[in-house]
Amino acid sequence: MAQKIIFDTDPGIDDAMAILFALASPEIEVVGLTTVFGNVHTDLATRNALRLLEFAGRADIPVAHGAAKPLQIDFDEPAAFVHGENGLGEVYLPEPTTAPDPRPAAQFIVDMVMQHPGEITLAPVGPLTNIALALLLEPRIVERVAGVVLMGGAGAVNGNVNPAAEANIWHDPHAADRVFTAGWPITMLGLDVTMAVQMDDAYLAELRSSRTGEFIYDISRFYLEFHRQVHGVYACHTHDPSVIAYLIDPTLYTVEYGPIRVITEGIAMGMTLWDRRGEWHRPNPWTGRRSVGVCTGVDAERVLALYRERITGG
Numbered sequence: 240m241a242q243k244i245i246f247d248t249d250p251g252i253d254d255a256m257a258i259l260f261a262l263a264s265p266e267i268e269v270v271g272l273t274t275v276f277g278n279v280h281t282d283l284a285t286r287n288a289l290r291l292l293e294f295a296g297r298a299d300i301p302v303a304h305g306a307a308k309p310l311q312i313d314f315d316e317p318a319a320f321v322h323g324e325n326g327l328g329e330v331y332l333p334e335p336t337t338a339p340d341p342r343p344a345a346q347f348i349v350d351m352v353m354q355h356p357g358e359i360t361l362a363p364v365g366p367l368t369n370i371a372l373a374l375l376l377e378p379r380i381v382e383r384v385a386g387v388v389l390m391g392g393a394g395a396v397n398g399n400v401n402p403a404a405e406a407n408i409w410h411d412p413h414a415a416d417r418v419f420t421a422g423w424p425i426t427m428l429g430l431d432v433t434m435a436v437q438m439d440d441a442y443l444a445e446l447r448s449s450r451t452g453e454f455i456y457d458i459s460r461f462y463l464e465f466h467r468q469v470h471g472v473y474a475c476h477t478h479d480p481s482v483i484a485y486l487i488d489p490t491l492y493t494v495e496y497g498p499i500r501v502i503t504e505g506i507a508m509g510m511t512l513w514d515r516r517g518e519w520h521r522p523n524p525w526t527g528r529r530s531v532g533v534c535t536g537v538d539a540e541r542v543l544a545l546y547r548e549r550i551t552g553g
């Protein structure tokens with residue numbers, strides 16, 4: 240049976256690449272997209288989510304409009320230099336003709352999880368604000384989800400906003416700390432593994448044999464230019480699609496365990512500080528917290544092969 244997921248997203252080029260991957264994968268049933276600020280403001284994230292579903296012929300999937308700002312800090316600004324002014328690499332899909340679900344994202348998450356106990360995996364690939372708000376609305380979702388599998392953070396490597404912080408966690412560290420310490424089963428696909436899988440220009444060109452792949456190639460132009468300027472490679476990191484790859488086939492990844500706390504202020508704000516030791520001479524804020532599964536290794540070739548197969552259909 241397909242795994243039911245709620246994909247919480249700020250589309251976003253790699254978000255779009257992940258959504259189209261999920262929709263092309265029979266192992267996954269997307270029961271809803273929930274939107275959040277991050278790569279773009281939430282209004283645009285919602286319109287992009289609707290656009291992408293219409294492009295894929297899946298306007299039957301609900302989109303719930305989410306938080307417009309972090310729990311306790313200000314929203315810095317959208318990442319137009321990474322994803323383009325429109326969030327999709329300056330490739331313009333038509334205005335959506337469909338409308339979002341009337342419920343706010345956090346309420347949508349609570350309703351779906353409570354209606355389908357044990358069945359829904361939350362798959363956030365943006366700031367964790369909607370997930371934290373859902374926890375505040377209905378704490379019992381901790382026992383009712385199948386799990387949380389997220390893109391964000393950095394286990395044993397530097398961040399990408401600064402040495403400490405990865406972008407999704409940095410945007411709302413207070414929400415992220417709530418999510419990492421809620422006590423539910425949680426797996427983190429952080430920069431340790433998402434930067435280890437690179438889609439280069441030749442790989443992206445191969446995707447063009449399908450209509451979906453042609454679109455992914457087109458939106459990747461802007462993203463490759465950003466990676467060239469900032470990372471010195473003409474290839475893009477595979478951030479958000481990694482969550483879908485993990486859900487389809489967890490054997491693609493090596494997972495290690497330990498509790499995570501998120502630093503919420505100071506120069507390390509947004510750092511996912513992971514306890515890999517576990518043994519201390521006195522209790523600390525990590526003691527007694529449920530372990531997070533942190534992906535530390537990945538079979539990049541197999542992830543790329545899986546993505547290509549699903550996007551090109553062959």
Ligand code: BDR
Binds near residue numbers: 253254364407478479
């Ligand atoms: C994360 O930040 C966003 O720019 C991407 O969509 C991804 O979710 C990578 O740090």
Ligand code: CA
Binds near residue numbers: 248249254364
């Ligand atoms: Ca994202």
